[in-house]
Amino acid sequence: MGVAPTDLANAIRALSMDGVEAANSGHPGMPMGMADVATVLFTKYLKFDPADPKWPDRDRFVLSAGHGSMLIYALLYLTGYEQPTIDDIRQFRQLGSHCAGHPENFELPGVECTTGPLGQGLAMAVGMAIAERHLNAVFDAALVDHRTWVVAGDGCLMEGINHEAVGLAGHLGLGRLNVLWDDNRITIDGAVSLSSSEDIPARYRASGWHVAECDGHDFVDIDRALAEAAADPRPSLVRCRTIIGKGAPNKQGTSKTHGSALGKDEVAAARANLGWHAAPFEIPEDIRKAWLDFGKRGARDHAAWQDRLATHSDRAEFERRIAGDVDLEDAAGWAFSNWDRVPVSVATRKSSEFALEGLTAAMPELVGGSADLTGSNFTKTPVLSNMSAEDYAGRYINYGIREFGMAAAMNGMALHGGVIPFGGTFLVFADYARPAIRLSAIQQARVIYVMTHDSIGVGEDGPTHQPIEHVMSLRMIPNLDVYRPCDAVETAECWALAVAKKDGPSLLALSRQNLQQVRTGGDMLSAKGGYRLRAAIAPRQVVLLATGSEVEIAIAVASALEAQGIGADVVSMPCWSRFEAQDSAYRADVIPLDMLRVSIEAGVTLGWERYTGENGLRIGIDSFGASGPIKALYEHFGLTTDAITPQIVEKLKK
Numbered sequence: 001m002g003v004a005p006t007d008l009a010n011a012i013r014a015l016s017m018d019g020v021e022a023a024n025s026g027h028p029g030m031p032m033g034m035a036d037v038a039t040v041l042f043t044k045y046l047k048f049d050p051a052d053p054k055w056p057d058r059d060r061f062v063l064s065a066g067h068g069s070m071l072i073y074a075l076l077y078l079t080g081y082e083q084p085t086i087d088d089i090r091q092f093r094q095l096g097s098h099c100a101g102h103p104e105n106f107e108l109p110g111v112e113c114t115t116g117p118l119g120q121g122l123a124m125a126v127g128m129a130i131a132e133r134h135l136n137a138v139f140d141a142a143l144v145d146h147r148t149w150v151v152a153g154d155g156c157l158m159e160g161i162n163h164e165a166v167g168l169a170g171h172l173g174l175g176r177l178n179v180l181w182d183d184n185r186i187t188i189d190g191a192v193s194l195s196s197s198e199d200i201p202a203r204y205r206a207s208g209w210h211v212a213e214c215d216g217h218d219f220v221d222i223d224r225a226l227a228e229a230a231a232d233p234r235p236s237l238v239r240c241r242t243i244i245g246k247g248a249p250n251k252q253g254t255s256k257t258h259g260s261a262l263g264k265d266e267v268a269a270a271r272a273n274l275g276w277h278a279a280p281f282e283i284p285e286d287i288r289k290a291w292l293d294f295g296k297r298g299a300r301d302h303a304a305w306q307d308r309l310a311t312h313s314d315r316a317e318f319e320r321r322i323a324g325d326v327d328l329e330d331a332a333g334w335a336f337s338n339w340d341r342v343p344v345s346v347a348t349r350k351s352s353e354f355a356l357e358g359l360t361a362a363m364p365e366l367v368g369g370s371a372d373l374t375g376s377n378f379t380k381t382p383v384l385s386n387m388s389a390e391d392y393a394g395r396y397i398n399y400g401i402r403e404f405g406m407a408a409a410m411n412g413m414a415l416h417g418g419v420i421p422f423g424g425t426f427l428v429f430a431d432y433a434r435p436a437i438r439l440s441a442i443q444q445a446r447v448i449y450v451m452t453h454d455s456i457g458v459g460e461d462g463p464t465h466q467p468i469e470h471v472m473s474l475r476m477i478p479n480l481d482v483y484r485p486c487d488a489v490e491t492a493e494c495w496a497l498a499v500a501k502k503d504g505p506s507l508l509a510l511s512r513q514n515l516q517q518v519r520t521g522g523d524m525l526s527a528k529g530g531y532r533l534r535a536a537i538a539p540r541q542v543v544l545l546a547t548g549s550e551v552e553i554a555i556a557v558a559s560a561l562e563a564q565g566i567g568a569d570v571v572s573m574p575c576w577s578r579f580e581a582q583d584s585a586y587r588a589d590v591i592p593l594d595m596l597r598v599s600i601e602a603g604v605t606l607g608w609e610r611y612t613g614e615n616g617l618r619i620g621i622d623s624f625g626a627s628g629p630i631k632a633l634y635e636h637f638g639l640t641t642d643a644i645t646p647q648i649v650e651k652l653k654k
Contacts, residue, residue, distance in 0.1 A: 003290035005219045008043065009035040010274050011078060011287050013247050016070035017270060018280040019092035019099070020261045026093060026101065029244040029257030030068030033216070034151060034182050037240050040222040041180070042075055042294065045230065047146055049298040050080040053109035056322050056417065057305050058298070059146045060112050060128045064121025065153035065182060066102040067259070073099045076110040078283070079295030083108055090281055105415065105443050113415050114443045117435055119159030120408050122179060124439075125150045126169045127412020127421070129177040129235070130387075130397070134367065135321075135418045137393035142308045143318055144418075147230065150179040154192050157181065157200055161436075164405025170208030171400075173389035175233040178226070182216070184244040190255050204237045216240035247274045321365045321418045324446070324502055331496035332524060334362040342488045344517045348548070349452040349510040351488035353378035355495040356422075360384055360395070363420070363499065367413065369397035370424040370450075371406050376512075377424030377452050403429050407436030407449070414445040420499060422448035426458075427467040427509050430474060440505035441479040448498045449507040454484065455602040456637065457513040457549055462627030471509055471547075472607045475576050479504040483575045485526070486551035489519040490574050493526035497578075511549045513630050518552060518572075529578025532590055534558060536567030542648055543569045543591055545611055546600040554600050556641040561648060573611075598648055602639055617651055619644055 012035040020026035042048075047059040063072045070092065073084050084098050091097035098107045102116030112128070115121035129148045136144040156162060169177055181200070185192045201211045210232040214225035222240070229236035245257025248270040262270065271277070278284050283291075309315055337358035342351055360366050360381045367387075370379045380396050387394035399406040403425050410421035430437065430451055440447045458466045474482045483494035483506060491510070498506035518533065525531040530545075534555060542561065546554035551572050558568040571590055573579060579587065591597060597616040599608035605618035612618055621637050634640055 003287050005039055007287050008291060009039040010276050011283050012038060012071065012074045013274060014276050015074040015089060017262060017267050019070045019089050021267050022090060023093040024261050026070065027067040027259050028262055030065055030153060030182060031071035033184050033242040033244045033246045034071060036217050036219060037180055037222055038071060038075060040219055040226060041149060042079060044223060045226050046149060047298055047301055049302040050295045052302060053081065055302055057144060057146050060148040062112055062121045062125040062150045063103055064115055064150050064156045066115030066121060069101065069103045072103050072111060076108065078291035080292045081110045086281055114439060118155035119161040120436060120439060122150050122152050122156050123161050123165035123405055123408035124412035125177060126165045127409035128416040129174040130172065130409060131413040131416035131419050132176055133174060133392040139314050139318055143312060147176045147178060151182060152179050153182045154187055158196060161404045161408060164402035166204060166207045168402060168405055168409065169235045174235045177235040178229045178238065180238045180240055182242055183239050184242045186244045186255050186258060188255055188258050201239060208234060210234040210236045212236060213239040216242035217246065249273045324417065326500045328496060328500040331500050334358040335492040335496045345514045346488055347511050347514050348485050348491045349378050349512065351491040352450065352508060352510050355492040357381045359495060359499060365418065365420050366422065367395045367419045368422050369399050369406065371399045371403045372401045373425055377450055379424040379450050399423065403432035404436055407433035410447045411436055411440050411443065411445050414447050415443060420446055422450055424450035424452065426453045426465065427451035427470050428465050430470055437480065438477055441477050444503045445505060446502055447505040451507060452510045453512045454509040455549060456625040456633045457511055457630050459630045460627055463624040466625030468621055468624055469604045472604050474507060481506040481575055481577050482509065484509040484548035485574050486548055486572050487515055487517045487519060489521055490526050493524050494574060497527060513549065515549055516552050518555060526574050527578065528582055529575040530571055530573035530590055532569055533572040534570040536569050537562050538565050538567035540567040540569060540595060541652060542566065542596045542598060543571060544598050544600060545571045545573055547573050550600045550602055553639060553641065557644050560641055560645040596652060600644065617647060
């Protein structure tokens with residue numbers, strides 16, 4: 001006789017209890033409650049091969065309810081992935097363990113994306129499903145034909161991003177996306193009914209989804225519902241009615257199993273209740289072998305896929321896109337390919353469009369979009385056609401007014417592989433997308449954020465639409481390259497750097513207003529992050545540091561100072577993180593410490609003291625903006641040559 005599915009599921013429950021108990025920290029309830037559903041999914045539906053976690057045509061499994069991380073750790077171990085080992089699981093939530101408190105894609109190859117911030121996993125899964133359909137249309141089903149499966153909890157479905165993601169998935173008809181809802185009716189505070197009376201299935205149906213339901217502890221019923229979901233051409237929500245902490249006799253069905261260890265007495269009682277007599281972290285041999293056999297089930301599909309790939313006419317192009325390598329020199333050539341059409345005075349959002357025209361023509365893996373601001377972000381080029389439910393080969397996504405959903409979907413697309421996503425909105429709306437931008441950086445996902453209207457240069461729209469603190473706050477996110485180019489040359493350079501960066505996101509902060517061209521090309525100076533744009537003529541007494549639209553102001557200030565015999569360097573600093581990556585000798589040469597340093601940027605001054613020192617000058621805006629014409633605003637906030645030059649002269653006298 002084979003091993004009963006109940007025993008397979010109880011192996012998940014036992015490891016989940018043991019891991020959380022050993023750490024005295026974690027969330028045992030969800031893995032125990034969803035163990036039966038996960039068993040059916042992994043033994044009957046999920047296409048995967050533990051021997052090659054990066055097989056491009058594997059199904060994607062996303063644990064959106066990332067707090068229940070022991071579910072995925074148990075499944076990866078049981079099905080035969082090289083990691084985690086049982087020792088990793090023993091060290092759950094300990095420093096250095098691959099089994100972190102929440103699943104991290106950079107810790108374990110079997111973890112598709114970093115989850116924990118509720119709702120984002122499901123939204124990233126939407127992006128994965130988009131990438132799958134797009135590559136399927138570009139190549140064919142012989143190379144790309146897989147599904148995306150998600151386990152989501154009540155919190156994932158409550159978060160605002162869920163509405164954005166569900167609407168986008170329904171609109172695009174992503175029928176390869178299946179969400180398994182752990183409907184256990186419990187949150188940390190207690191019953192879901194304390195905070196929600198929403199008819200979730202009705203909301204999904206209204207968004208164009210197929211909805212199925214099952215008893216989450218009846219293996220036959222689960223099988224039926226998953227088969228129904230897989231067969232339906234629409235994205236599917238499967239409502240799995242479960243008992244949180246299933247098997248813990250005194251705590252199951254309550255919030256006591258949600259966010260803390262069960263306690264040794266309840267673990268012992270659960271073992272007795274489940275008929276599980278193995279020692280902690282031990283799996284009976286017959287159950288272990290059965291799980292490993294299920295893990296080997298995908299090897300045949302994988303081998304057949306390898307055979308198809310070997311003889312496929314598009315093999316080289318497919319492998320190139322999956323590898324994702326982009327040569328920086330090539331990217332620069334494409335970004336500058338329309339240089340003869342670029343005016344000498346042009347907004348960087350427009351010069352971005354010129355760069356994108358060359359890049360998108362040369363790089364079919366670039367998939368763009370905008371959160372309903374295409375005509376302002378200039379993110380759509382002639383070679384980009386709209387992606388739709390009728391044409392997944394399109395390379396431009398109309399995300400609608402869904403900044404957070406767009407950013408999370410782009411994370412999923414990037415993590416899926418084969419595409420490089422970029423998307424646009426106004427910089428001030430980075431606040432809507434910030435949690436996903438942060439996850440881009442954590443997950444080392446190559447996502448390019450095109451954020452225009454980057455300062456008070458927005459003009460008449462006023463303080464609500466004028467970024468003040470945004471650029472500086474975004475610079476604080478580790479592994480996010482924030483670019484604020486000063487002209488068309490820097491813009492093209494920054495685009496080339498962004499598409500060539502494989503291990504993290506980039507954000508381009510671009511102007512609404514026209515800016516003068518201050519460089520004519522040459523070496524890719526933006527790669528340094530900061531560089532001497534103009535050297536002092538008179539003996540140097542001051543170094544002017546600026547970014548974006550304020551670089552041309554700094555040049556004018558330098559000229560005014562030179563007219564008074566005061567030598568002034570002008571340093572353009574399009575990307576702080578790249579500048580910080582240079583060696584100390586280079587940084588000291590560009591920004592010497594033995595003279596007055598002055599920063600000029602149309603944003604908060606907080607942070608610039610890193611470069612100006614406490615005794616330097618920091619010219620900026622430490623209040624919200626105002627409504628008015630651009631020229632009047634720059635005069636009002638003192639960002640003009642006439643306002644800045646006297647302050648520097650006076651400072652030099654002290």
